[in-house]
Amino acid sequence: MRGWVMQQAAKIAAAGIVEADTVLLADSDVVFVRPVEVGAFSAHDRITLFRKEDAVHAGMERHVIWHRVARELLGLPAAPPPPLNDYVDALVFWDPVRVRAMQERITEVTGLPWADAFTSQLHVSEFIVYGVYADEFLGEEQRPATSPEICHSAYIRTPMDHEAAMAFADRIGPDAIGMMISSHSHTSAEVREAAARRCAEVAASR
Structure with a gap:
């Protein structure tokens, strides 16, 4: 069993147990740069869902596998060919009631x-399972609206220098409450901290 799969299961378990209306899952690389106000990310009294429609293309092989596995766990027909929705992000809101219903569905199936x-499962994504569950099992009136981009992210594999980090920070969006420079980039702590400070400054000015 892979450790990262256990980590995902721990997220699902915690979100299903917690006595709260909303859970915010944060990647370990995330730095918050604005206050978190859940009401700003709700629509019709329901928390929104991170959803990039048709963002998963055939070249994203791991995402395609995650969709297949999610649908198997949930007892759904096979997914259509890509493009498919992407539900993976560094900051994601979940509804604990939906998480518990998702758990029950997996057990039932x-x-x-x-x-x-x-x-x-050898390959699985908690975010894809939750997103597919929300989109496939909740009726039109309960289906969550799409969340704005709440995390300003840099999924990169090469280090950022100070100039690139400042340019990245200056592009933070109006709804972002966090920023993330992937640790896989091996960007120095000094540059990451400078980017976080700059993101907070830009966010405060908007």
Whole structure:
């Protein structure tokens, strides 16, 4: 069993147990740059869902596999060919009531405790499973609206220098409450901290 799959299962378990209306999942690389006000990310008294429509293309092989596995766990027909929706981000809101319903569905479909079924998968994404569940099982009136971009992210594999980090920070959007420069980029702590400070300054001015 892969450690990162266990980490995902822990997120689902925690979100299902917590006594709250909303859960905010944050990647370990995220730095908050604005106050978090859940009401700003709700529509019709329901928390919004991070959803990039038709963002998953055929070349994103891992995402395509995640969609296949999600639909198997949820007992859904196979996904159509790409493009597919993407639900993966560094900052994501979840509704604990929906998480518990998703857990129950996985147990019902697989005949196993949801955690056993989930962690038995070699390739799986908690965000894709939750997003597919929300879009496929909630009626039109309950289907969550699409969230604005709440995390200003740089998914990169090469280090940012100070100039690039400042340019990145200056592009932060009006709805972003966090910023993230991937640790896989090996960007120095000094540059990452400078980018976070600059993001907070820009955010405060808008």
